[in-house]
Amino acid sequence: MKINFTHDLALVNGLKIPPKLLGQLNEFKIEKSNHFNLKQSIKKDGYIFVRNLFDKNKIKLAREEVFMRLKEVDEIEDPYQDGIYSGRSSRDKIYTNRGEFWKSVSNGKYLREITNGKVLKKIISDIFGEPSIGFDFLFLRPVANGKFTQMHCDTSFFTRTTKKVLTCWISFTNVTIDKGPLFVIENSHKFNDIKEKFDGFDVGIDKNRKASIEEHPSEFAKKRNSKILTSNFYPGDILIFGMNLIHGSFEHHSKDKNIRLTCDVRYQPIAEPKDSRYFGKNPGGTTGSGYGELNSARPLNENWHIR
Ligand SMILES: O=C(O)CCC(=O)C(=O)O
Ligand SMILES: [Fe+2]
Numbered sequence: 167m168k169i170n171f172t173h174d175l176a177l178v179n180g181l182k183i184p185p186k187l188l189g190q191l192n193e194f195k196i197e198k199s200n201h202f203n204l205k206q207s208i209k210k211d212g213y214i215f216v217r218n219l220f221d222k223n224k225i226k227l228a229r230e231e232v233f234m235r236l237k238e239v240d241e242i243e244d245p246y247q248d249g250i251y252s253g254r255s256s257r258d259k260i261y262t263n264r265g266e267f268w269k270s271v272s273n274g275k276y277l278r279e280i281t282n283g284k285v286l287k288k289i290i291s292d293i294f295g296e297p298s299i300g301f302d303f304l305f306l307r308p309v310a311n312g313k314f315t316q317m318h319c320d321t322s323f324f325t326r327t328t329k330k331v332l333t334c335w336i337s338f339t340n341v342t343i344d345k346g347p348l349f350v351i352e353n354s355h356k357f358n359d360i361k362e363k364f365d366g367f368d369v370g371i372d373k374n375r376k377a378s379i380e381e382h383p384s385e386f387a388k389k390r391n392s393k394i395l396t397s398n399f400y401p402g403d404i405l406i407f408g409m410n411l412i413h414g415s416f417e418h419h420s421k422d423k424n425i426r427l428t429c430d431v432r433y434q435p436i437a438e439p440k441d442s443r444y445f446g447k448n449p450g451g452t453t454g455s456g457y458g459e460l461n462s463a464r465p466l467n468e469n470w471h472i473r
Contacts, residue, residue: 174342174343174344174398175343175344175419176188176343176349176394176396176416177314177416177417177419178314178382178383178384178414178416178417179314179382179417180417181382181384183383183384183394183416184384187384187387187388187393187394188393188394188395188396189352189393189394189395189396190395190396190397191213191215191350191395191396191397191405192207192211192215193215193216193217194207194214194215194216196216196219196289199289199292200292201292201293201295204289204292204293205293205295208293208406208407208408212350212353212354212355212356212407212408212410212411213350213405213406213407213408213411214289214293214405214406214407215397215403215404215405216289216403216404216406217400217402217403218400218402218403219285219286219289219402219403219404220280220285220402222401222402224276224279224280225280225338225401225402226401227276228274228276228277228279228280228338229249229338229339229401229427230246230247231274231275231276231277232271232274232277232306232308232338232427233246233247233249233425233427234246235270235271235274236271236308236425236466238260239255239256239257239260239261239267239465240252240254240255240256241254241255241257241465241466241467242425248424249339249424249425249427250423250424250425251310251311251423251424251425251466253423253467254467255465255466255467255468257465258465263458264457264458264463264464265455265456265457265458265459265463266457266458267463268306268457268458268460268462268463269448269456269457271306272304272306272457277304277306277429280336280429281300281304281334281336281429281431282300282302282431286300286334286336286404286431286433287299287300287433289406290332290334290406290433293332293406294330294332294433294435296435296436296437297435297436297437298433298434298435298436299433299434299435299436300431300432300433301324301431301432301433301434301444301445301449302444302445302446302447302449303443303444303445303449303451303457304429304430304431305429305430305431305460305462306427306428306429306462307426307427307428307429307430307461307462308425308426308427308462308466309346309418309425309426309427309428310418310423310425310466310467311418311419311420311423312417312418312419313346313417313418313470314346314414314415314416314417314418315414315415316378316379316380316414317351317378317379317381317383317386317412317413317414318377318378318379318412318413318414319354319360319364319377319409319410319411319412319413320333320407320409320411320432321364321365321367321409321410322364322367322368322369322377323369323370323377323452324409324432324441324444325365325409326368326370326441326443327438327439327440327441328434328435328438328439328441329409330434330435330438331409331432331433331434332406332407332408332409332432332433332434333406333407333408333409333430333431333432334404334405334406334430334431334432334433335348335404335405335406335407335428335429335430336402336403336404336428336429336430336431337399337400337401337402337403337404337427337428338401338427338428338429339401339424339425339426339427339428340398340399340400340401340424341398341399341400341426341428342398342399342420343396343398343416344418344419344420345418345420345424345426346415346416346417346418346419346426347396347397347398347399347415347416348396348399348405348413348414348415348428349383349394349395349396349413349414349415349416350394350395350396350405350407350411350412350413351383351386351387351390351392351393351394351395351411351412351413352387352392352393352394352395353392354390354392354410354411354412355407355408355410355411357390357410357412360410360412361410364377364410365410369452370443370452370453370454379412383414386412396416399428425466432444
């Protein structure tokens with residue numbers, strides 16, 4: 167389960183992360199799951215990392231439901247259950263509206279049972295100490311080779327109506343170090359300058375600013391005497407974190423053509439005011455233009471935008 171720091175390669179933008187800057191995420195044991203322990207852990211680390219939170223078969227059903235849709239647009243080879251990237255796409259030929267297609271994939275029945283279902287709702291409600299609800303707008307991410315997500319924190323996206331928001335990142339496939347897992351900058355939830363810089367900034371309003379931190383994670387971590395924490399993730403592993411924790415993902419550069427499938431979803435207490443961009447049947451998302459604004463709405467063989 168441990169990362170093998172000498173053989174496994176963490177890359178961002180083609181540059182190797184020096185092994186001495188890498189660290190392993192602390193695992194939270196689900197047996198200890200109660201409000202006090204969860205709260206204490208997230209306060210200290212800035213995240214809760216749980217392995218194998220869901221029923222294995224339910225994760226498989228959700229994964230295959232998504233893969234089947236990608237097979238339908240010829241982006242995945244048969245047998246689609248294996249999730250092998252084809253390098254081709256007929257998405258735009260079959261669907262005239264990318265947003266509509268991606269919305270329908272994001273609303274898969276089995277996928278929603280994981281992202282907005284009882285198990286996740288319970289652990290997040292236990293963290294907040296009050297009944298909570300998952301956002302309807304979902305960030306499902308099938309990723310082919312060569313891609314990564316730049317460092318950022320989530321506050322500028324999701325805290326317009328309440329600061330009480332948590333992100334949950336869920337792994338549906340193996341996301342080993344060479345497949346671009348999520349990483350977090352150790353203790354960055356306590357970096358006051360970062361908090362001040364991003365807290366008043368709303369990416370949906372101030373379009374001239376970027377939420378992404380363009381500095382290379384190695385430089386960023388080194389300057390702050392910090393580490394880049396990650397893990398090899400497996401289907402059903404999750405990472406829950408707060409709005410000020412700096413995170414990103416490594417480059418998916420593995421030689422095999424297995425797609426990396428993850429999904430991130432936000433939760434807030436039910437009692438807090440809701441941001442209408444993220445709730446309802448036709449959520450507009452961060453910019454208001456709906457599911458079509460997501461990188462995932464692009465065919466798998468197309469480049470990404472950076473926000
Ligand atoms: O999976 C990724 O590449 C990025 C995920 C992310 O930024 C998030 O979960 O907030
Ligand atoms: Fe994020």
